[in-house]
Amino acid sequence: MTTVDNQEPECKVGLEEKWLEAHREQLKHSELPEQLWTTLAEKVVHRIYDAGNYIEFHRVDSPLKRCQFQVVALNSLEEADDLFLVNHIWNFSSVAEAHTHLHDENIKGLSSRIAQIFDLDFEAADSQCSGKIEAEIIDNLVHFAFPHVIRSGSETLQEIYSVYDELGSRLQFAENKDDPKLNCKFISIFDVMQQRFISVIFxxxxIEAHEELKRLPAARIEHFQAQKSYWTDRFDTEGQCEWLASYSTLKPLIEESRKCEREDAQVIILGCGNSTLGFDMHKDGYPNISSVDFAENVIDQMKVKHGTGSGGLSWHVADLRALPETEFPCSKFHFAIDKGTLDSMLALGKQGWINPNVNFEDLEDETWVKAISAAQKYLKEVHRILLPTVGVFFLVSLGSPEFRVPLLEKCNLEVQQIKLLEPQRQDREDDEAKLKLKWNGQYHNKHIYICTTAKPQ
Ligand SMILES: C[S@@+](CC[C@H](N)C(=O)[O-])C[C@H]1O[C@@H](n2cnc3c(N)ncnc32)[C@H](O)[C@@H]1O
Structure with missing residues (x-):
């Protein structure tokens, strides 16, 4: 199967050269071997999508949507001998924009095309995108949408997300660069003539006949952290990740803000993930630590890894936005610790989750309203389970005070202190950078908000 568009070829000969000229600098910085540049120009100008002549898709069993197909060579392919174009089917710049596109009548057939690529059941009768299919599409973006940055020199002009055609979406990842199964590269180029991204596999x-094609893993979209599937998928493969700071760094601040004896403290770790914080605190003399996360798989893993520590360590699957009262009664805890969890709930939109200039009262975007309302539900639950007066909410976050303080105070959590995390000794040579976390090209401070409970107004 080859698709070629049918405009007059003679006009396009010159176009190929022009295209090559316009993209020479980008190509020099890409990893595409020079011997393939003219083939690329020819395929782009003539829009030749001919991968179907060389590969096929095999369906395989996998719990992960993105891994239910393999891309397999029909016959042997030589090293850097040919390339295949990958179409970017859908580009959007935020989850909110993705929702808007799915409802836009001018973008005909988008939902059915995307459902086809994501292998979702889409009823042909559904000419409009139904709520259910829309939710499934949005939920699956975490597996199928990839970030691309449009730059001018070193300046980032725009970040967009793309969903590729079947070839790009079904091509699986090798483990790492030393994986012997790695046999192809995936690169993206911004086509300045048509003002669109194109991607290329070479x-x-x-590659032997019937061998699977595999590329290096691509960057993940952190902006989708607000979704549970992002986390369960991540915990399927991630061993341990300590967000923002370890217990040894936080320990002095925890000691300072604690309002009862260590032995008496009922501690809850909110959104524990696979961090060792709860386990480390328990070893350090806190007998009662409850850890909560909505990802069932990580709670199962943590139970196996750390056990119950003579009964004092407990592991709970629950959604922090609606904690069951039987398991988490009112006024139970002395200490509630959040390390990166509130941030992840606010990571639905673009940059706003840590952008100091965003005023959450002014947010009109529908996705933002959802994220803020989720965060408020969560913080109200924190208030409910903390003991009045002695209860402390200890929040470790990249969010700046301009943005976090009004949100906390709206939920009756009174901010007593805000601390900046100190760099550790061995990081001294790069103090400035270590005080802050680099994200989206900028450094952001790691803050600790120490809050007590106020009476609800
Ligand atoms: C950025 S990670 C931080 C993990 C851990 N606290 C650490 O410091 O490494 C955010 C965690 O919050 C969990 N999470 C996010 N939203 C949640 C919710 N609504 N209910 C329960 N857990 C949630 C995620 O599953 C994930 O484990």
């Missing part, structure tokens, strides 16, 4: 070694 072989990096000989």
């Amino acid at each position: 072989t990096t070694r000989r």
Whole structure:
């Protein structure tokens, strides 16, 4: 199967050269071997999508949507001998924009095309995108949408997300760069003539007939952290990740803000993930630690890894926005610790979750309203389970005070202190950078908000 568009070829000969000229600098910085540049120009100008002549898709069993197909060579392919174009089917710049596109009648057939790529059941009768299919599409973006940055020199002009055609979406990832299964590269180029991204797959070694094509893992979209599937998928493969700071860094501040004896403290870790914080605190003399996360798989893993520590360590699957009262009664805890969890709930939109200039009262975007309302539900639950007067909410966050303080105070959590995390000794040579976390090209401070409970107004 080859698709070629049918405009007059003679006009396009010159176009190929022009295209090559316009993209020479980008190509020099790409990893595409020079011997393939003219083939690329020819395929782009003539829009030749001919991968179907060389590969096929095999359906395989996998719990992960993105892994239910393999891209397999029909016959052997030589190293850097040919390339295949990958179409970017859908580009959007935020989850909110993705929702808007799905409802836009001018973008005909988008939902059915995307449902096809994501392998979702889409009823042909559904000419409009139904709520259910829309929710499934949005939920699956975490597996199928990839970030691209449009730059001018070193300046980032725009970040967009793309969903590729079947070839790009079904091409699986090798483990790492040393994986012997790695056999092709995936690169993206911004086509300055047509003002769109195009992606290209080319072989990096000989591929045998019937062998699966595999590329290096791509960057993940952190902006989708607000969704549970992002986390369960991540915990399927991630061993341990300590967000923002370890217990040894936080320990002095926890000691300072604690309002009861260590032995008496009922501690809750909110959104524990696979961090060792709860376990480390328990070892350090806190007998009662409850850890909560909505990702069932990570709670199962943590139970196996750390056990119950003579009964004092307990592990709970629950959504922090609606904690069951039987398991989490009112006024139970002395200490509630959040390390990166509130941030992840606010990571639905673009940059706003840590952008100091965003005023949450002014947010009109529908996705933002959802994120803020989720965060408020959560913080009200924190208030409910903390003991009045002695209860402390200890929040470790990248969010700046301009943004976090009004949100906390709206939920009756009174901010007593805000601390900036100190760099550790071995990081001294790069103090400025270590005080802050680099995200989206900018450094952001790591803050600790120490809050007590106020009476609800
Ligand atoms: C950025 S990670 C931080 C993990 C851990 N606290 C650490 O410091 O490494 C955010 C965690 O919050 C959890 N989470 C996010 N939203 C949640 C919710 N609504 N209910 C329960 N857990 C949630 C995620 O599953 C994830 O484990």
